[in-house]
Structure formats: C-alpha cells, structure tokens
Amino acid sequence: MFEPRIVCFFCRWCTYAGADLAGTSRKQYPPNGVVVRVNCSGRVDPQHVLWAFREGADGVLIGGCHPNDCHYQDGNYKTMRRVALLKPLLEQMGIEPERLRLEWISAAEGEKLVGVMNGFVDAVRALGPLEYGPIAERVGGPRPTGLAAKAAAGTTGKKPASKKSAKRAVKTPAKKTAKRAAKKPAKKTARKITKKAPKRTGRSAAKKRAR
Amino acid sequence: MEHRIGVFVCHCGTNIAGTVDVKRVAEALAKHPGVAYSTDYTYMCSDPGQNLVKDAIKKHRLTGVIVAACSPTLHEATFRRAGTSAGMNPYQVEMANVREHCSWVHQGDKEQATRKAIRIVRTMVEKAKLDEALVPIEVPLTRRALVVGGGVAGIQAALDIANAGYEVVLVERSPSIGGHMAQLSETFPTLDCSQCILTPKMVEAAQHRRIRLMTYSEVEDVAGYVGNFRVKIRKKAAYVNRDVCTGCGLCVTKCPAKTPSEFDEGLAPRKAIYTPFPQAVPNKPVLDAEHCTYFKNGKCGVCKKVCPVSAVDYEQKDEIVEEKVGAIVVATGFDLYPMAKMGEYGGGKIKDVVTSLQFERMLSASGPTTGEVKRPSDGKVPKEVVFLTCVGSRDPEGHVPYCSKVCCMYLTKHAMLYKHKVHDGQAYLFYMDVRTGGKGYEEFYQRASEEDDVLYVRGKVSKIFEEDGKVVVWGVDTLTGKKVEIAADLAVMGLAMVPSAAAQELANKLKIHADEWGFLSEAHPKLRPVESLAPGFYLAGAAQGPKDIPEAVAQASGAASKVAALFAEEVYHREPAIACIDEDLCAGCRICVSVCPYNAAEFDEEKKVARIQEAICEGCGACIAACPSGSAQQRNLTDDQIYNMVSAALED
Numbered sequence: 001m002f003e004p005r006i007v008c009f010f011c012r013w014c015t016y017a018g019a020d021l022a023g024t025s026r027k028q029y030p031p032n033g034v035v036v037r038v039n040c041s042g043r044v045d046p047q048h049v050l051w052a053f054r055e056g057a058d059g060v061l062i063g064g065c066h067p068n069d070c071h072y073q074d075g076n077y078k079t080m081r082r083v084a085l086l087k088p089l090l091e092q093m094g095i096e097p098e099r100l101r102l103e104w105i106s107a108a109e110g111e112k113l114v115g116v117m118n119g120f121v122d123a124v125r126a127l128g129p130l131e132y133g134p135i136a137e138r139v140g141g142p143r144p145t146g147l148a149a150k151a152a153a154g155t156t157g158k159k160p161a162s163k164k165s166a167k168r169a170v171k172t173p174a175k176k177t178a179k180r181a182a183k184k185p186a187k188k189t190a191r192k193i194t195k196k197a198p199k200r201t202g203r204s205a206a207k208k209r210a211r
Numbered sequence: 212m213e214h215r216i217g218v219f220v221c222h223c224g225t226n227i228a229g230t231v232d233v234k235r236v237a238e239a240l241a242k243h244p245g246v247a248y249s250t251d252y253t254y255m256c257s258d259p260g261q262n263l264v265k266d267a268i269k270k271h272r273l274t275g276v277i278v279a280a281c282s283p284t285l286h287e288a289t290f291r292r293a294g295t296s297a298g299m300n301p302y303q304v305e306m307a308n309v310r311e312h313c314s315w316v317h318q319g320d321k322e323q324a325t326r327k328a329i330r331i332v333r334t335m336v337e338k339a340k341l342d343e344a345l346v347p348i349e350v351p352l353t354r355r356a357l358v359v360g361g362g363v364a365g366i367q368a369a370l371d372i373a374n375a376g377y378e379v380v381l382v383e384r385s386p387s388i389g390g391h392m393a394q395l396s397e398t399f400p401t402l403d404c405s406q407c408i409l410t411p412k413m414v415e416a417a418q419h420r421r422i423r424l425m426t427y428s429e430v431e432d433v434a435g436y437v438g439n440f441r442v443k444i445r446k447k448a449a450y451v452n453r454d455v456c457t458g459c460g461l462c463v464t465k466c467p468a469k470t471p472s473e474f475d476e477g478l479a480p481r482k483a484i485y486t487p488f489p490q491a492v493p494n495k496p497v498l499d500a501e502h503c504t505y506f507k508n509g510k511c512g513v514c515k516k517v518c519p520v521s522a523v524d525y526e527q528k529d530e531i532v533e534e535k536v537g538a539i540v541v542a543t544g545f546d547l548y549p550m551a552k553m554g555e556y557g558g559g560k561i562k563d564v565v566t567s568l569q570f571e572r573m574l575s576a577s578g579p580t581t582g583e584v585k586r587p588s589d590g591k592v593p594k595e596v597v598f599l600t601c602v603g604s605r606d607p608e609g610h611v612p613y614c615s616k617v618c619c620m621y622l623t624k625h626a627m628l629y630k631h632k633v634h635d636g637q638a639y640l641f642y643m644d645v646r647t648g649g650k651g652y653e654e655f656y657q658r659a660s661e662e663d664d665v666l667y668v669r670g671k672v673s674k675i676f677e678e679d680g681k682v683v684v685w686g687v688d689t690l691t692g693k694k695v696e697i698a699a700d701l702a703v704m705g706l707a708m709v710p711s712a713a714a715q716e717l718a719n720k721l722k723i724h725a726d727e728w729g730f731l732s733e734a735h736p737k738l739r740p741v742e743s744l745a746p747g748f749y750l751a752g753a754a755q756g757p758k759d760i761p762e763a764v765a766q767a768s769g770a771a772s773k774v775a776a777l778f779a780e781e782v783y784h785r786e787p788a789i790a791c792i793d794e795d796l797c798a799g800c801r802i803c804v805s806v807c808p809y810n811a812a813e814f815d816e817e818k819k820v821a822r823i824q825e826a827i828c829e830g831c832g833a834c835i836a837a838c839p840s841g842s843a844q845q846r847n848l849t850d851d852q853i854y855n856m857v858s859a860a861l862e863d
Contacts, residue, residue, distance in 0.1 A: 005861050007857055007861065017284070019311065020282045020311040023315040023316050024311060024315070026315050028318060031313070031320065031327040034327065034331055034334055035308070036334065036856050036860065037283075038832060038848065038853075039845075042831055042836060043836055043845065045850065046836075048854070048857065051857055052861070055858045055861045057857070057861055072808055072829060073744070073809075074808055114316075
C-alpha cells in the first residue's frame, strides 16, 4: 500500500501540545507525518509548503490554535488567509489543493489530532503519490491548466508507489541542485544560496550515490 | 564550520524502547552527516544519563546536542541546564520528540515507528546544525508601576506593590477611588459594611508614601515596552485647584445646579460641583462643567465667590502628564449590562424596576434613603419584592452567554437584607440555578431560604410591566410547571456584569487582548491568570472576568506579586529566539510593521529599514513569513533551518 509522506507544521502552543496529549493518552494514529515545530502557525511561509512538496511530501498539514485562541493574538488568521491564497496557486501548479490542509487543534484536542491525522493520511493516500516532475518538463510540455486538464489527460488518480520511487531514483544530484536553485525562492539571495547549496549538494550527492 | 552534533537516544524504560528500536536509531544517526557521536541510554534524564551528555559534550567537542526522548515541554530545560554546566550554549541543546509523537502513538508497529523516529531525530539534527549560541536579551527596568483603575482591585494592587518597596502611580478616572465596592451596602456572606472595610484601604492608598494618586485622570496613551513604558495621563480639568482646596464643602452646599448622582445610581441628585460621596478619597470636590450654570450661561460663579481659599478656577484646562513605568496593572472593573437593552423588563423605563446597584444604594445607610427600602416611584415601603437573577447573563441568543458569577449571591444578600428591614415583606427570587461556589456561600444561601423565608422560584421571568401602581411580574416555576404572576411593589434586576466601556477603549490603547465580550484575556486560563499575553501588563479584578470581592483582591495581590517579581531583578531577561532583520536585505516595505501584533517591528526613517525591538518581540514569526525579501529571520528557526528540517523529514 502507498504510504504518503507528510510534513506537519504545528504551532507550539496548541497543536504541538495537542499531539503531546495524544501521546500521553496513548491514542494511535498512522506514522506518516513528521512534525516541524513552529512558534505560531503564522510563522509558516507558503514557501515552506512549496518546499515540502518540492522535496517529496505528498501532503502538508498545518496545525494552529483555534480562531481567537492564538497565543500571538492573530497569527492563525494570517495563516488562514495565506492558505486560502496558496491553494489556488497549488492547483495552478498541478498539485491537488487537498494535499494541503489547515486544521485548528487545541492543546486539549488529542482526540481531534488523531482524527485529523487519520483522515488526512487516508485522503492523501487516495490521491496517490504527488507527481512532481522537473520544471523543464512542464515548461516544455503542454501547460497544465489545473486539475480538470490533468484529469482529462488521465494523469490523476492512484499511481503505483514504485513509479514514484523510480522517479526519485533517477534524479541526479546535479539536477536536484539546479532545480533547487531554480525553485528556491528568488528572494533567497545569492549569498544564502552559496552558503547553503554546496553543503547540501555534497550531502545529497553522497546519499544518492549510496542509493 | 564543521558540525559536531551529539545524539542521545533515550529508552525511557520501555516507553520508547518498547516501540522504537533505539539502537537502530542511534546507529542510523551515527551515519548522518555532521553527527559526531550517537548513543542510547535507559533514562537520559537521570543523573547518569545527564552525565553521559555532559561528558560527551566535552570529550567529543560537540557543537550541538539532540536528546531524542520526550516532548520539549518536559525536559528541554533539564538538558539545557546540563548542557550549560558542560560549557555549551543552552540554545544549542534540542529535544527530538520520539515519545509523545512517536513511540506512544505508533505502538505495535516497531518497523514504522523506528523509521519515523529516525526521521524525527534527523530533522532536529538539521535544526541543531544551524542553531546559534544565543544569550537571553537583557532589558533595562524602570522599577515603578502604573495601576489603572482605583476600585478595590486597583487599590489592593497598588498597596501591595508599594509595600513591596516600589513606587506606584494609581490612576482613576472618577473623582474618587473606591470603585463599585464603595457603592455597596453590605457584603456577602459575612454582611460586613462595605465602606467600613474599604475606606481604610482607600485612605491608606492615598497616604502611602510610595503611591502617587491621580484621580479624575485617564490614561491617554502608552508607548514603549515591558520595563520601559512611557504613559501619557490626562488630568481632567476639575476647575478646582485640588492642592489648595481644603475640602470644606462650602461650594457644594451653595451650588444651585443639580443633576442625578452617578454614585447614587441616579436615585438622588448631586450638585454640579461635588464630591461623589462623603468618604471620597481625595475628599475634594470637582466641578462638572456640563451641568454647571456658570459654564452654561456665564452667570452664577457662586462657588468661586464662597470658596474661602480661592481654589475654584474656571480657567483650568486638561493637563497631560507623562510618567515612566516598568509594569502596568489593569484593574478597570465592570459596568452593569444596560437596563435599556432589557425591553421585556421595561427597558429601564419603569421606575420601580431597579438595578442591583440602585438597590445597594437603597440599602446603604449612607444612601439616598438612609438605608430604608423605599420604592423610587412614590417612596412607599414595598411589601412584595421580586429579585431576578441572570438578567442578560446566560442568554446566548439575546444578550451575553456567560454567567456573571456574583448575582446569585448578591441577590440572596439583597433579599435577606430586605427581609431584615421589612419584616412583613415577601421576597421572591427567580433563578435558573443558584450558584454558591465560595467559602460560606452555600450556608448563606441556606440561611436566606430557611431562616429569612426568601421564596426561591426556579424559572425565568418573561415579562415585567406596570399596572395599577404595581410591578407585574410574569414568570414560570419550572419545578411545578405552573405560570407565576406576582403583582409586586418593586423588582430588582441582577444585571449581567460587563467590562467597563472605558476598559475596552483602554485595551485598544494598550494593545492588550480582550475576549469577544471585552473582558481582558489572561496569558493562560489556568497557569497564568494574572498576566496579560503582552509582556509587562497584569490584570486584576472584574476587568478580566466577573468576580466577587475576595477573588478580585486575590487577583490584585497576585498581579502585584508578579510585578514585584519583575522588579526584583536588576534587568529583565527575555527569550532570545526572536525575529531579527538583516538590514542589508531589507527593502523597507514595512509589511513586517503592519503584521506585528506587538508593534515590535518599527521603521527606521533614517536608514529606511525595518527594525525589531528586541524587548517587545515575542517571536511569533508572523513578520518572517510575511517578509518578501527574506531579510526578517527568526533566530534558531530561520527559513534555512526550516527548509533543511523539511528535507530531512522527507528523506528515507
């Protein structure tokens, strides 16, 4: 069975603590998600979400405090608006917007966290692995105009996991770096890229070679 | 820089090791780039476990430590202390949560749980690689407090802070301190005379050498941040030089203009130049220009003529005073829900339907009726009185949904005092539930219903109207299911408590959070009930939610002790993992300034770049996510760190 990979951005005060509560209550849920703890869901930049999809996530879950409960007054409202703007953008990029989910889970809602995790993993599993080819392929080929076009082309729906891993395996390190540089938001200045890129390249290259 | 991260995987007995193959996690991480040392141990938080971490830091010259164990809320502080004692910066010690977020929630699938644990630890290793050594931010302190509101909570807070050795500025908007408590007749459940217990405190506050009392003044503006507030206070023109005035009261006696007294809730008149009540502190009159004959048509001037010390000054203007303080206690109190909104009970137009505070004034020995219960319409002693609880409260459809907490008790007290004064009278009390949570409260209620024969009727009143000089009350007794109709002489409304209108204005000025009803929000409902989320602001009394006198006083003392604790340090230490701005990259778009909920991001007009005021920033990261140039970053949770963490979380 296809096991989606999920990145969870959880706010420290509500959802992260809710996940802690699910733990202390020994509630069981699937192990597909890994949590990145942020102070506030408002810290989550849409680019973090895009980066997660870019790096092979099949789904991204953002968890924040309920409206009016934000530890920082209104960070969750900011997230709500950002997510609303990001979803159509994802669609334009050919990523099903359902792969991104924003949920309000309080520190007292361990049960809700489990429900959300179960539901989201099932939903993403039903969508299948995220098809995310290099940008060049996209630009060269027919322009996707959203899900409808994709469905018409018959490319949506379940895909075997092997296809994805095959695709991952053929990525060359050089290609990945190039893609990263291209994909990485333009705002990240040259200074930063030069600071970081060589380090990561070395590592991923070594890893890829090992594979 | 070469990364030398140490990874310490905890078994937590079998809590982690039972589900996660800890050896495999340690081995997998040992191979991870940048990891210099990786090991596992039964109980990492035990003394030998902590020593293992300390020794490894020294032996392997670690640049970062990951303890893969429980949630950071549990032992982050423990291991940061251990790291510090081994010479490491505490902010380079991180927890990887493999218990609450992994072993406890994926029981029965060791393979998957182990793989997830590896991903979790790897994610944190990637964070630790870019963690910088941080030091807590030191902020200078002005050890002087502002207390806003001179009710019992404000007075108590001011006294406690002053007695702890710090100066206090106590600001009250009305001419006297005392608040609503000064209006009360007697207090439940002991029936102490309210003024007898309050006035000594009022005098103490006024005479305290460390308290600067500013009555008839309002907070105009607050700038700055914790430890360093600059507060502008408007001293309203009293048209009386209160430094010269001796409080003889001659002007008050001679003043010809009358208007309903606020203190007596409109039941009696006061003069245009007045002291609100005989025990007022300071006991010096103010002139209410709105109702003064001289200000209206330029003729009169009697007060000026009769004043033996020439204290009356018609030319006086509002004055703005600036004070520097380090902490602010907000104790702005409550108002009653407006009777005008209770249309079904006459909307305030029926004379013999009175509010609870009006009834308090009637019961008070110093009140307009000198303590005799007389109805406002004709001054007759009412023989049948109906008391209504939950007027506006607990009514989510029409009014406010919350319970005002004190109405059951004070109406019980009202009914009891009424029966003590009018022995042949009948008191009815309509209730939804009688809520008597408090020391001696239930006994008090029992006394009212059993010894004083107050008739408790369970049900709501649907309508009150006037008929033949009577106040007709239509209600229902839900215990018998029968309709109840009482032709009463007087009805007393237990109106909902709402935050004072001034409090809401002030909350906006201070930028402190309030709930949807306007009550100020505490930092944590259980564990930080006297602090506001905005640092440096503390809450006391009914401004934070409906409460009775003991609770208000307790909260005030709590807030005062928080202020004293803040002032006990030479400087104020703040969490350093906050936002910072790279001036070279900042384009000066000011988006960060507009999204910051604390006004911590400010614009430097000279350099044309934004700047984060370290003393205010809470580290929420809203500005960083909004920054289009990437110049805003969060220390030890930079975008680069997040990107690397995401990548690590997705690797197999």
